[in-house]
Amino acid sequence: MSQKIDRRTYLRGMGGAGVATTAGLMGTLQQDGGPDMLTIIGYPQSGIQLFRDLYATGQSLDVLVPDGLQSSTLPQEVGNDMQNVTGTAPAAAGPNQEAFNQLFQDQYNQPPGVFTSQSYDSVAILILANAAAGENSGSAIRDQMRRIANPGGQEFGPQNFVEGVRAAVNGDDINYQGASSTTNFDQNGDPAAASYDVWKFAPQTEDGVRTVNTRRFESNAGGPSADSAPGGTGRTIRVGILLPETGDLGSVGTPMIQASRLPIQQVNQSDLDLQVETQVEDTQTDRQASLSGANALINAGYPAISGPASSGNNIPVASEVYIPNEIVGCSPSSTAITVSRLQDNDYVFRTAPSDLLQGQVMAQVAAERLGAQSASTLFVNNDYGQQLSEQFSQAFQQDHDGQVNNQVAFNIGESSYTSVINQALGG
Structure with missing residues (x-):
């Protein structure tokens, strides 16, 4: 028994x-x-x-x-x-999880933590959508989000991300397969596939936790998407990062920011005729600081932003900043059910599943x-x-x-x- x-x-x-x-x-x-x-x-x-x-x-x-x-x-x-x-916790159980884990370990000499894979995928998808759109326009990037992430086209992931960007700027059909999940978006901009780890604290291990088991869920991908991609090289892609470096989620946010920088570094260190420019704003796990950070990124010309992390910050930022300014927001860790119900004109996405x-x-x-x-x-x-x-x-x-x-x-x-x-x- x-x-x-x-x-x-x-x-x-x-x-x-x-x-x-x-x-x-x-x-x-x-x-x-x-x-x-x-x-x-x-x-x-x-x-x-x-x-x-x-x-x-x-x-x-x-x-x-x-x-x-x-x-x-x-x-x-x-x-x-x-x-x-x-x-x-939402698991890092995508088809290219191991490739991301190795990238993170090689760069930072430590194992990735919670929501780091979702952070990598969020920024990677925003870069791909921008590359396919061929311009730093929120509406143009929005229309490419499902086209580069959902089924159809050649598959790319963290291990060959630069080649995926090359295909995107060439206007090819691609299907980004992530570290956190297959990163297919549903009608609400939520992941159509998700996995959850059951875990225990394990202070004697390198990352401080151990996974007991994992449960997986699948739903249908879909939603509005562009039919084609203008693409083009010889330009700068702009992706903002709005995550907590301090406050209640500071300890979690720091490795999330580290993961967010990886796809940017991959492109900037490649031979592509493209550069990715970024700016990090600290949400401080605080509503007003999140709103201020989001506005700072918009004023600096960023049409797409990864973050905020917590739903308590993501929902006001989405409602008061992203949607009225036609900015694409893709949170790697905001899980509140309310996010799926926002009247967002399809500007709000996330790589973390709903609660x-x-x-x-x-x-x-x-x-x-x-x-x-x-x-x-x-x-x-x-x-x-x-x-x-x-x-x-x-x-x-x-x-x-x-x-x-x-x-x-x-x-x-x-x-x-x-x-x-x-x-x-x-x-």
């Missing part, structure tokens, strides 16, 4: 109250009437204090987190090995891997946190007959999270 079945049977017999969870690492008892497990949705910087406060309660229960909290340094900063934590899928994956992990029958959520108070909390809760209840005790919001940058933790853990 599997571990998960043992634990579910035991919980039924004990009513779920006063029972130590699978992790059992702190040797204390679960709060009477509280949930079997806690789902925490947030970002690394706030996560440090939040997890310190959680462990200070002495609660011994499983914790489930999404990609926003996948930081290899988090256990060290929290002061706990965090082995009661299980995570889910509509991640909520399902998290609910399955909670029920089947962790054996939980009840759960509470603690979520960062923005679109990303609210919507993923709702999607997890809905899937956990409808698909797995789970009970959701509480959904509790928290704000970034608080000095203590004890109060919201107690609300979430209350019966």
Whole structure:
């Protein structure tokens, strides 16, 4: 009999109250009437204090987190090995994942991290679409996005990216196959294929996490696309980068920026009669800084921008800057469901999948891997946190007959999270 079945049977017999969870690492008892497990949705910087406060309660229960909290340094900063934590994250599972991994390792002498493959793919696609468009025009680039990414034409990836750009400027039909996925776009500008890793913190490994297993999803590619490409050489392609170097996502954003620079370097170091110019603006994981950075890039003449990273920043930037100014935005890590529903005139894309899928994956992990029958959520108070909390809760209840005790919001940058933790853990 599997571990998960043992634990579910035991919980039924004990009513779920006063029972130590699978992790059992702190040797204390679960709060009477509280949930079997806690789902925490947030970002690394706030996560440090939040997890310190959680462990200070002495609660011994499983914790489930999404990609926003996948930081290899988090256990060290929290002061706990965090082995009661299980995570889910969009996976780097594209057909050319290994080629990207080698590029990143060779350039930076370290393994790529979460959302680095999506960052490479985002910038690579924007370069290809610009090369095919033959001009630094947002509307022209928009019309080429699916033409160079979706099925049909010769396949190219990170390992032969320069040849893909050469084909794009020649007006050839190409199909970019990425590191993160096949990078085919659907009607909403979302990836039509996606994979999710289930992971654990592993401080003894080089990248600080280990993958437990991977789940894959497929949907239909489609949407408006140009019929042909003007192309042309002897010009400069302009691609902006709007990602966090500081703030709550600074530790995640830095390697994302490193990955974003790789396709630019590949073109600039080639013999193509093209140059790629870029400018990096720090979102600071802050709404106003993101808007200011986006406007700075537009004022500098960038027609296409990779970023922002978080949905809390991507949605206002898309609504207030990209769409009204006819700028193509392609986020490598904004996963909120709202992004798919924007009235964007097809200017907003992303290489990270929607949380509509991640909520399902998290609910399955909670029920089947962790054996939980009840759960509470603690979520960062923005679109990303609210919507993923709702999607997890809905899937956990409808698909797995789970009970959701509480959904509790928290704000970034608080000095203590004890109060919201107690609300979430209350019966």
